[in-house]
Amino acid sequence: MHTQEVTQDSLAVGQGTTEGNVLSVEGVSLSFGGVHALRDVSFSVKEGSITSVIGPNGAGKTSLFNSISGFYKPSAGEVRFLGESVNGVPAPERARRGMARTFQNIALFKGMTVLDNIKLGRHAHLKTNALDALFYMGRARREEMELRAEIEERIIDFLEIDHIRKQSVAALSYGLQKRVELARALAMQPKILLLDEPVAGMNREETEDMARFILDVREEWGVTVLMVEHDMGLVMDLSDHVVCLNFGQMITQGLPKEVQAHPDVISAYLGSGDVAALRRQFKEGKGA
């Protein structure tokens, strides 16, 4: 691998951030009819950090991601990206500014090869117009060749997917599809990478590979990472900062160790923090 020496040009971090925060969520609330998916959630993501959002199912993690990437419009509060409010900025424009995202249930384009899927990540940064494209001369050819070389040398090599580059994504295993999705997000030249359950449904080996890639992305590419994940082992090992949600509200945030030990977090996951009460329930046969 020769990824070590080619990390400088996409490292455009540090521009326009306030107090070293790439992203900050300030008092965001979101409701669908009477259901409050998010209530007054506030936290910030430091530049170069790995921040994780945890919480039981239905806690509002994916709603939070959708609010950040621009699918949902928060009913109150503000999302600030690179020091600017992005409320009212449509999703494609957020992507262009450097917000890349992967999905919980893989959102690759099934009718295309791995290579074309990754190339799509760069879409917003290319300039070829329809007329260039029809004749495939000048700018269109030049951009395609440059893009191909960069994807081959930086991304495909880095994520170790060179053996599948010409295959259709529909035929790939789950773990490889997740890796291709990460490759596509990297092709977007992101400033922040939003990973929605990057290791869900993976076996141990695939999980370890993905963990290594996430760390490498931060180290070698200098990209800030915000992820939602259920795998506590991964979250605790990788994160610099953990945010815990339950029923749309933020319970606590802080270092992984602090969050893990927080009584409200334990009760959110187990249903009650009162261990004695739990034990009584089991004895009476009401448990399980």
Place this chain on the structure above:
Amino acid sequence: MRIGTVKENYGADAALFDTRVQRGWLVVLAVALVLLPFVSGQYVSYLACLVLINVASTTGLNILTGFTGLVSLGQAAFMGVGAYIVALLEMKVGTPFILNLLLAGLGAALVGMVVGLPSLRVKGLYLAIATIAASVILHFVFANWTEVTGGVSGLTMPPATLFGMELNQPGEVYWIIMPVTVLLLFGAANLFRTRIGRAFIAIRDRDISAEVLGIDLLRYKLLSFAISSFYAGVAGGLWAYFFRVITPESFPLMMSIFFLAAVIVGGMGSILGGILGAIFMTMVPEVLKMLVGVVTPFWPEAVAVLSPVRIMVFGGLIIFFLIFEPEGLAEIWRKIRRFFHLWPFKT
């Protein structure tokens, strides 16, 4: 048996025709296309022109329906727009045919973009209905804007001229139709080597994640409509030079269904599929007609008895191919090629 193809640079890997054998066949095809009008009679030239016009229009619809996933039943109406523009320019202004065809394409593209506006909100069958509505409106305009379109009786236009020669016969108009169609086909193939084509496929496969990648849905859907109708407009212009009489009934809704069927039979989302589909849909009825002609000397009532059967056989063939290979003729072609590449081993 072929083991693999070696490429030395990314450019070679992205080439449209990547092996020497393929390029060889391409030269054979090019020579055949050039020689065709010299060696064949007017009837074969007539059929060749018809096939080429249909290939151009089907390829346009394939960009919209096969690659972008937007079902449209307005293709014939867009062809009509192009045909009327060409006829009017030829009759009233007398500009050269290349310019007329270009303007026909641009005019149709403009109309196509307006028709495509609902596509951000409605998809699938609903969009198909919306495009039917558009084609009915266009038909109404063709029939009733009498001062411009000549109303129900339509327009009769002079032939195209090339270096001062009038192109009257099919074997002569062929020299306009063939190069323009080839150009359009190369354009379509190139489109899908670049970000524009990839964005179209992304919208077809998963529009929400396309948006997250920075693809502006409305813009690209309208662009797809524009390119598709541009192809229809140029094809309509070629049609006008070929038949030279344009009436509102020249471009019925049935014709739009014909193009949609050609895209589906040939293979959605494949340039080759559009070509094969258009050839199939145009030639099979002709071949069946010829077969009836062969039988007639031995069985005088053949025409009366077999004509309805002919239509049923045509419909049956379409259904047969869809069941046999839902991915279309292009997929059948790929399987045949793979068989020969791997021979003598089994696929």
